[in-house]
Amino acid sequence: MQRYHTPLDLVRMRAPERPVAIARPDAVAVAARWFQDNFKGDVFYAVKANPSPWVIETLAANGVTSFDVASIPEIELVAQHAPGSRMAFMHPVKSRAAIAAAYFDHGVRTFALDTHEELAKILAATGDAKDLNLIVRLGVSADGAAYSLSGKFGVDPHQAPALLLAARRATQDLMGVSFHVGSQCMRPTAFQAAMTQASRALVRAGVFADVVDVGGGFPSVYPGMVPPALADYADSIERGFAEMMVHETTELWCEPGRALVAEGSSILTKVELRKGDALYLNDGSYGSLFDAAHTKWPFPVKLLRKDEDGAIEVEGPLKPFRFYGPTCDSIDHMPGPFWLPEDVREGDYVEIGMMGAYGVAMNTRFNGFGDAETVAVEDAPMASMFGLARRSIPLPRQESQNVVKLSRARGKKRRRK
Structure with a gap:
């Protein structure tokens, strides 16, 4: 990757015509070290959040050498860019061919499941292997999360004990439980509550877990969403683990995605046309802005201009x-609102920040667009949970004419809830 000091230097030197993914490897490195220093367990990066090779390499170089993978291409990606790393196939539904390839070709031993049928499939595809780590995905409450992930996966609490017992009997190695409290979880105690549910399921099943995997959901900062400090999440998980019915050797795992990489990238787009309050950009919902379009996710923005x-x-x-x-x-529309200086014009550049999670990962080539290059920069992200920038992104207060001065917007503090 070419490296610039800031995105402004990129605009000054090149005035790019295509969208540019702005990589901040230093931000990813800081996040990786924070999780290793503060989470009292094993950290598995959720590759789906951002599968860029530079992300995998940066994490591995900074000590995160375990990866939560969901497909053979993700397994191959990790094997290429972080050779020797530990991988866990945590998608609860996999094809038999994918299970066999993961086990026999790539040495993967950890598999998630949430049904008896998936357990039988894993055993058959691995030749009834006894060296499996079988992780039962539990359905838990997703209260407090921006995105609920409880509808598609997770065994029902009433059915969990029988599945836990079957998984315990199926392996001579590790058997564990996992769950997901939902993406962008804004309530640290949600983890503790989910661990209580998991503990009850284990007690009803009459088995001990060798692994408790608290999944992902660790948040980042976006306009209008300022989560509690990540230390509060680590403390809640530590308290929940201490209260669980587990033995002294039980391992604690987590699968952060967003929190590790959200600050690590932004997207530089060019304004092709302005129609009143509508800006037509060279990137959109079929590119890196899926969340901004389909879930109305807010992102911070800056306006850059070549002169x-x-x-x-x-x-x-x-x-x-x-x-x-x-x-x-026509659904390639990001409603915002995105607050920018009122004199935006054709040819300007809009840097859309905090796009490291689920930005480039969602990119398509529809209509021949979506071909973004990647460059690295050295400046700080627009906000940070790790002390690299302010922890809040001020939202302008809409006055009578929907206009505020930039200095006021930057100075306004948002109270943490």
């Missing part, structure tokens, strides 16, 4: 804008 003296970050009175992507599909 005769080089390039500047534009400041001034703010106005709410909506975005349209480059495809011919």
Whole structure:
């Protein structure tokens, strides 16, 4: 990757025509070290959040050498860019061919499941192997999460004991439980509550777990969403683990995705046209802005402009804008509002921040668009849970004319709930 000091230097030197994924490896490295220093267990990176090779390599170089994978391509990606790493196949539904390839070709021994049928499939595809680590995914409450992930996977509490007992009998190695409290969890005690549910299931089954995997859900900072400090989540998990009915050698795992990589990337887009409060960009919902379109996810923005003296970050009175992507599909629309200086014009650049999680991972090539290059920068992200930048992203207060001064927007503090 080419490296620049800031995205502004990129605009000044090159004025790119295509969308650019702005990588901040230093931010990912800091997050990786925080989890190792503060989470009292094993950290498995959820590759789905951002499968970029530079992310895998940065995490491995900074001590995160365990990976939560969901497919053979993800397994191959990790094997190529972090050779020798430990992998856990944590998708609860897998094909027989994928299970066999993971076990026999790549040495994967950890598999998740949430049904008796999946357990039977894993055993058959591995030749009734006894060296499996079988992790039973439990359905738990997702209260407090921005995205609930409880509808598709997770065994019902009433059916969990029988499945836990079957998994315990099926392996001579590790048997464990996992769950997911939901993506962007805003309530640390949700982890503790889920661990209580898991403990009850284990007691009813009459088995001990060798692994308690608290999954993902660790949050990042976005406009209007300022989570508690990550230390509060680590403390809640530690308390929950201490209260569980487990033995002294039980391992504690987690699967962070968003929290490790959200700060590690942004997207630089170009304004192709302005129609009133609508900006037509060269990236959109079929590219890196899926969440901004389909779930109305808020992201912070900056306006950059190339001029005769080089390039500047534009400041001034703010106005709410909506975005349209480059495809011919009318649902390629990001409603926002995205607050930018009111004099946005064609040819300007909009840097959309905190896109490291589920940004480039969702990219398609629909209509021939979506071909983004990647460059590295050295400046800080727009916000940070790890002390690299402020922990809040101020939201402008809509006044009578929907305009506020930039200095006021930057100075406003948002109270933590």
